[in-house]
Amino acid sequence: MTDQAVDTSGPAGTAGTAGTEVPSGANPPQFFGRRRELKALQADVEHAGLDTLAGRKAARARVLLIAGRPGSGRTALAAELVRRLGEPGDHPDGVYRVGLTEPGGERVPAERAARGLLDLLSIAAPPGADEDELSETVRRAFAGRRALILLDDAADAEQVDPLLPDNPDCLVVATSTGPLTGIPGVRPCTLGGMDAGSAVELLARTIGQVRVTVDPRTAEALAEECEGQPAALVLVAGWLAARPGASVADATRRLRELPGDPEQPSGTRPLARAFRLVHDTLPAASARILRLLALAPAGLADAHTASALAGCSVSAARTTMDDFVSYGLLRTNGAGLPQYEVPGCLAPLLRAVLEERERPAEIQLARARMLERTVRQLQACRAITDPEGSPARRRLAGLPRSLRFPHPESAAEWLRMRQPALLASARLAVRDGDLDTLARRLVAALVRALAAHRGTEDAAPELYGLHGLVLDVAERRELPREKAAALLNLADLDARTGRTREALARYRAALDAGRAAGDLYATGRAMESVGGAYAELGDFNRASDWYGRALAQRLAQGERADEARLYGRLGAVHAYAGRYGEALRSWRAAAAGYRRLGDLPAQARALSEAARVQEYAGRPQESLHTCREAVELARRAGEVRLQAALELRLADTLDRLGDPAAAGLHRSAADRLLGDEAPAYEIRSPSAES
Structure with missing residues (x-):
C-alpha cells in the first residue's frame, strides 16, 4: 500500500515531507530527511553492475529497491529520488509510475499494471490481451527509450519481473515491504525511522x-x-x-x-496510535465520514462519493474532506474537480475502525448509496452528449443541479479523471456479490458513458473488462440472457483483435445461452457471428451453413433487413468457395430484399456484387448488364461516389470485352462525377463485409 505523497509533476512526480504530505495551509511541500538514504541510492545508480564488471552489456533495466513498512515514507523517498534522477538529459524519455497494490491490500493483476504503463506511454494495447502479450508490448515500448519507471508497492518479484524493460538505459525504482528475491542485481535500501x-x-x-x-x-x-x-x-x-x-x-x-494493539506488528503500532488519536477526537459526523471512506473504490473519492456514503450534503462532504487533508488523513490533487485519495498506509486502519464502529447493515446501505449516486452521475455524463430536446436531455434536466454537467467537455473531463475509481467501483461491486442489481446498472451506465465520450474503439480495453464483469454476474445469478449478451460483446472484441478462434468459442457459448433464455435476437446474432468467424478462418462450407441457419430464423420472423444482409453474406462465402451459381442466387435475393425495403444504395451494391460473381463465372455480357442496372440505381439514389465506382467497374468489364472506346467513356463519366475528389472507393457491399 502506497505511503503518503503529493503528486505534483506527472505520473511519478511525487514529493512530500519525509515521505508524507505537509498539511494544507503550510508552505509548498518539501522533502525532509533521508539524506543518507538518498545519497546511497544515488550512488547505487552510478555503481557498476555485475554484467558491466564482467565486460558484458547488461541485458535488462537496473532495479533500485526501497523497502520499508507502510508509513515509513518509502513512496515519497522513491518519488524524491525519481525527481532528482529525472533531470533533463539523464532520462529524456520521461518518468512513469504505476501502483502494484490496491488500497485494500490486493495485488494489482499484472495485466492491469502493464496496461497502466502502456496508457502512460499513449500506446493502445489490444483488448483482452493476456499477461505475456502485454508484457512483451511493454518491453518493446521501452526498447529504445531512456526512461525512469517507478513501480510502487510491489508485493514480490513476480509482480515486477513482467514490467522490466530489456533495456539497460532504463532505470526502475521499486518500493516494497520486503526484498524482491528472484530479480538479479537489485540494489536494496531499507528504511527505518527518521532521524x-x-x-x-x-x-x-x-x-x-x-x-x-x-x-x-x-x-x-x-x-x-x-x-x-x-x-x-x-x-x-x-x-x-x-x-x-x-x-x-x-x-x-x-x-x-492510547492502548496499543498486541495483535498488530510492533512496527505498525505508532501509526495505528496516531490514527486513533486523530480519529477519536474528530466530531462524530466527521469521524463517520472518515470511516466510510474505507469503502471508496481504489481509495479514490470526490465530494459526491463522501456525500453518498455518509448521507450528507455535497458541500458538507467537501468541507470535511478538506479538513482531513489538513490532518494528513487524505491527499488531494487540488484540481478544479478535486479528487481525494486515502493514503495506502491508512487504508487498513480505516477498514478496521469501520468494522469496529459500524454495523454491517449500515455499511451495506452506505455502499448501495454510493453505487446509486455513481449510476446517476454516469447517466448524466452520458445524457449530456445527446442533442438538446432529446428524451435523455429532458431526464437530465430533472436531476439535482449538483449531478448535472454544464457541457459535454466537463462531463468528459470528469469521466477521464474518475475512470480509475469508476472501474474499481465496478470490479468491487461485482466481487461483493450482494448488490448485483446495482452492479449491473453501474456497469451498463459506465459502458454507455465510455462509448459516448471515447468511442467503442478507443475504450475497447476498458469495455472488454466491463463485459467480463457482466458475464461474472450473469453466471453467478444464472441469467442466460445477460450471459449471452456479455459473451457476444466479448467475442466481438476478440474478433476485432484477430483472436478469431477465441471469438468462435464465445459465439457458440452465446448461442447456447441465448437458446436457454429463449432469446431469438441473441441466437440469431450468435449464429450469424459463428458464420462470420468461420468465414474469417477460411472454412467457407461451415460459414455458409451457419449463415443459412441464421437466415432461416430471420425468414421465420419476417425480419426483412436482416434477411437481405444474410443473403449477401451467403453470396460472399459462396463466391469465396467458388460456388458461383449459389453466390449469384444469394446476391440476387439480397438485391430483391433491398428493393422491397426501398434501400436503393444497398440494392445497387448487391447488384454490383452479383455482377462481380458473373464475371468470375465467365459471363461478362451478363455482368455488363447487371452492372448497368446498378449504375442506374446509384444515380437514382444520388450516391455520386457509388455511381462513379460502378462506372469504373463498367470500364474494366468493357476493357476485358475488347471495347476500349466505350471503357474510356465510362472512365470519363467517373471523373466528371468525382470532380476534384479522391478516386472512387472500392465497392464493398455491407453484406459482403463479414
Whole structure:
C-alpha cells in the first residue's frame, strides 16, 4: 500500500515531507530527511553492475529497491529520488509510475499494471490481451527509450519481473515491504525511522517553530513515541495544527495514554496510535465520514462519493474532506474537480475502525448509496452528449443541479479523471456479490458513458473488462440472457483483435445461452457471428451453413433487413468457395430484399456484387448488364461516389470485352462525377463485409 505523497509533476512526480504530505495551509511541500538514504541510492545508480564488471552489456533495466513498512515514507523517498534522477538529459524519455497494490491490500493483476504503463506511454494495447502479450508490448515500448519507471508497492518479484524493460538505459525504482528475491542485481535500501532532527523539523514545519522551540525535548520525545515514522508524525502534527492551544506535551501524553494493539506488528503500532488519536477526537459526523471512506473504490473519492456514503450534503462532504487533508488523513490533487485519495498506509486502519464502529447493515446501505449516486452521475455524463430536446436531455434536466454537467467537455473531463475509481467501483461491486442489481446498472451506465465520450474503439480495453464483469454476474445469478449478451460483446472484441478462434468459442457459448433464455435476437446474432468467424478462418462450407441457419430464423420472423444482409453474406462465402451459381442466387435475393425495403444504395451494391460473381463465372455480357442496372440505381439514389465506382467497374468489364472506346467513356463519366475528389472507393457491399 502506497505511503503518503503529493503528486505534483506527472505520473511519478511525487514529493512530500519525509515521505508524507505537509498539511494544507503550510508552505509548498518539501522533502525532509533521508539524506543518507538518498545519497546511497544515488550512488547505487552510478555503481557498476555485475554484467558491466564482467565486460558484458547488461541485458535488462537496473532495479533500485526501497523497502520499508507502510508509513515509513518509502513512496515519497522513491518519488524524491525519481525527481532528482529525472533531470533533463539523464532520462529524456520521461518518468512513469504505476501502483502494484490496491488500497485494500490486493495485488494489482499484472495485466492491469502493464496496461497502466502502456496508457502512460499513449500506446493502445489490444483488448483482452493476456499477461505475456502485454508484457512483451511493454518491453518493446521501452526498447529504445531512456526512461525512469517507478513501480510502487510491489508485493514480490513476480509482480515486477513482467514490467522490466530489456533495456539497460532504463532505470526502475521499486518500493516494497520486503526484498524482491528472484530479480538479479537489485540494489536494496531499507528504511527505518527518521532521524530525530528531521522528525522535529517535520513537526515544526507543520505546527510552527515556536511550539517546538519552547519545549524541544518534548518534541524529540514525541518523535521517539512515533518511532520516527513519517506518516505517524504527520497525523500528530495535523492534530496539533488544528488545536493552537494544545502543546507538544499534550500530544505526547495523549499518544502515550492510547492502548496499543498486541495483535498488530510492533512496527505498525505508532501509526495505528496516531490514527486513533486523530480519529477519536474528530466530531462524530466527521469521524463517520472518515470511516466510510474505507469503502471508496481504489481509495479514490470526490465530494459526491463522501456525500453518498455518509448521507450528507455535497458541500458538507467537501468541507470535511478538506479538513482531513489538513490532518494528513487524505491527499488531494487540488484540481478544479478535486479528487481525494486515502493514503495506502491508512487504508487498513480505516477498514478496521469501520468494522469496529459500524454495523454491517449500515455499511451495506452506505455502499448501495454510493453505487446509486455513481449510476446517476454516469447517466448524466452520458445524457449530456445527446442533442438538446432529446428524451435523455429532458431526464437530465430533472436531476439535482449538483449531478448535472454544464457541457459535454466537463462531463468528459470528469469521466477521464474518475475512470480509475469508476472501474474499481465496478470490479468491487461485482466481487461483493450482494448488490448485483446495482452492479449491473453501474456497469451498463459506465459502458454507455465510455462509448459516448471515447468511442467503442478507443475504450475497447476498458469495455472488454466491463463485459467480463457482466458475464461474472450473469453466471453467478444464472441469467442466460445477460450471459449471452456479455459473451457476444466479448467475442466481438476478440474478433476485432484477430483472436478469431477465441471469438468462435464465445459465439457458440452465446448461442447456447441465448437458446436457454429463449432469446431469438441473441441466437440469431450468435449464429450469424459463428458464420462470420468461420468465414474469417477460411472454412467457407461451415460459414455458409451457419449463415443459412441464421437466415432461416430471420425468414421465420419476417425480419426483412436482416434477411437481405444474410443473403449477401451467403453470396460472399459462396463466391469465396467458388460456388458461383449459389453466390449469384444469394446476391440476387439480397438485391430483391433491398428493393422491397426501398434501400436503393444497398440494392445497387448487391447488384454490383452479383455482377462481380458473373464475371468470375465467365459471363461478362451478363455482368455488363447487371452492372448497368446498378449504375442506374446509384444515380437514382444520388450516391455520386457509388455511381462513379460502378462506372469504373463498367470500364474494366468493357476493357476485358475488347471495347476500349466505350471503357474510356465510362472512365470519363467517373471523373466528371468525382470532380476534384479522391478516386472512387472500392465497392464493398455491407453484406459482403463479414
